[in-house]
Amino acid sequence: AQSVTQLGSHVSVSEGALxxxxxxxxxxxxxxxxxxxxxxxxxxxxxxxxxxxxxxxxGINGFEAEFKKSETSFHLTKPSxxxxxxxxxFCAVSAKTSYDKxxxxxxxxxxxxx
Amino acid sequence: EPEVTQTPSHQVTQxxxxxxxxxxxxxxHLYFYWYRQILGQKVEFLVSFYNNEISEKSxxxxxxxxxxxxxxxxxxxxxxxxxxxxxxxxFCASRTSGRVGEKLFFGSGTQxxxx
Numbered sequence: 448a449q450s451v452t453q454l455g456s457h458v459s460v461s462e463g464a465l466x467x468x469x470x471x472x473x474x475x476x477x478x479x480x481x482x483x484x485x486x487x488x489x490x491x492x493x494x495x496x497x498x499x500x501x502x503x504x505x506g507i508n509g510f511e512a513e514f515k516k517s518e519t520s521f522h523l524t525k526p527s528x529x530x531x532x533x534x535x536x537f538c539a540v541s542a543k544t545s546y547d548k549x550x551x552x553x554x555x556x557x558x559x560x561x
Numbered sequence: 562e563p564e565v566t567q568t569p570s571h572q573v574t575q576x577x578x579x580x581x582x583x584x585x586x587x588x589x590h591l592y593f594y595w596y597r598q599i600l601g602q603k604v605e606f607l608v609s610f611y612n613n614e615i616s617e618k619s620x621x622x623x624x625x626x627x628x629x630x631x632x633x634x635x636x637x638x639x640x641x642x643x644x645x646x647x648x649x650x651x652f653c654a655s656r657t658s659g660r661v662g663e664k665l666f667f668g669s670g671t672q673x674x675x676x
Binding site: 490492554 | 619
């Protein structure tokens with residue numbers, strides 16, 4: 448079975464500062480990992496994903512995440528926060544043996560302070 | 562970018578009533594999903610649907626729930642007799658194929674309130 452934890456239900460950063468959103472996963476089989484973003488009153492949008500290959504993956508809007516198997520982590524970063532980055536961010540996992548089902552973490556709400 | 566559309570955006574119903582949530586997936590997509598998000602909680606998988614049948618469902622998806630693709634374009638979620646705890650945001654999603662790690666496209670959700 449897969450599960451996802453996200454440290455910090457709410458994170459605040461200043462505009463221009465580093466964004467770091469933490470995600471740890473549990474999976475008994477090799478995972479596929481995702482970050483989704485949810486803007487107010489909108490659906491979930493895929494930011495980036497890790498399936499195989501390079502462990503540092505780049506996504507949209509300047510975000511990137513690094514898969515660290517030894518730490519079972521997939522933290523999301525962005526060097527410089529922008530006001531438009533304020534949203535809810537969800538880390539998610541699916542198993543390579545059951546990729547149909549995506550398991551979401553509880554989410555982290557990101558606020559950007561001007 | 563193509564979109565998954567969901568109607569209505571908000572639905573209010575009385576406990577015990579039947580509700581149908583509607584979704585129009587992206588036209589060339591073959592795999593369809595329903596997820597829900599109770600206020601303040603995580604997004605939860607409900608069911609996946611392919612080739613006119615359920616391919617996987619969660620423990621949440623009990624006999625009160627059913628899904629249907631009635632006309633080749635719509636994908637519906639029916640809750641037969643709603644309970645207070647069914648109040649949530651329901652998201653429809655779709656994707657083109659079952660290739661591993663493929664991107665899911667989500668709709669903007671239907672907020673269901675059961676009174």
